[in-house]
Amino acid sequence: MLHDDLARLAKEYVYERGKEFSGSEFASFVRHDLALEAKKSTVFLPYDLELKASVGQSKWASVPWLAFFDPLITDTATRGFYVVFLINPQSEEIVLSLNQGTTEVYQEFGENERGRNVLARRAVEMSERVSDFAKLFDCGKIDLGSDAKLPAGYQAGHAFGRVYNANSIDESVFYRDLEAMLAAYRSLVDRGGRTPIDSMMEEAGSTDIEETRRYVLSRRIERAKNVREKVLNLRGAKCEGCQLDPRIHYGFNGPLKNTPLDVHHAKPIRELSEGETRRYKLPSDFLVLCPTCHRVVHKQEDPSDLMQLRQSIRFTHAKLSKW
Secondary structure, eight states: HHHHHHHHHHHHHHHTTTHHHHHHTTHHIIIIIIIHHHHHHHHTTSOEEEEESSSSSSOSSSSSSSEEETTTTOSSSSSSSSEEEEETTTTTEEEEEEEEEEHHHHHHHOOSHHHHHHHHHHHHHHHHHOOOOOHSSSSSSOOOOOOOOHHHHHHHHOSSSSEEEEEEEEHHHHEEEEEEHHHHHHHHHTTTTOOOOOHHHHHHTTTOOHHHHHHHHHHHHHHHHHHHHHHHHHHHHHHTOOOOOOIIOOOSSSOOOGGGEEEEEEEEEGGGOOOOOOOOOTTTTTTEEEEHHHHHTTSSSTTTOOOHHHHOOOOOOOOOSSO
């Protein structure tokens, strides 16, 4: 089970990283077997998550980890925010953490105290946005047993979590915590992540917090790379409102993902309730629209009503042989 595999990682890591990194069977166990076991542990939970486990790339990492990524936010531990199990191999402890990408912050603010202060400030903001979940966990600092730059960033970026001793894990507590942490992660995404509320309201054009959160979530879904290309492929790369076809009318011949059309999450944002089992269905919950039609449809009372959109446009594209 997952808690057993994590315990093995914590207890054996110091010994295993004394061996050659290349071709390590232990590294393969972490990357594949541990990640697969984590997937099994979440298969019946109402989340669409990507999982990755790491012990380093070209050499052993100071702190190995197992992370859960929401593809609307990130698919890598270098950016965004996510749930992660971090290992302190010195104390043989496992840390469940709501954390964030250290690399992207270091790149912008420096691999120094300034960068870590930014991570720490954002960690507090994350905790405050999901304070109803944060109170279920420990909000103190964590110790990963290393002063290397990445572990120091993980420690600074920790919002809240739980620490387990690899030799005495309470199985029931472990899985209860994991489920609660993933629910906290989902709620953080639903509530706007790390984006300030005033910025979200400006984007949504609303002063209602719930309406703003739903609008921002809907836009995040539309922009997700795992959504856009699939919708364009399944529904076709032509505006379903005005019938504009970039290949015919613009002479566009680039890759599908670069098509100058928008993917519109047609499910009314008022129906996107927090904690919904699934956020969207492909491709039925979406429309492919040109930027103009996309703006128009958001002005409708029902942003899923394609016939109303078409009736409001009241024009057709004329093919002219010359200007």
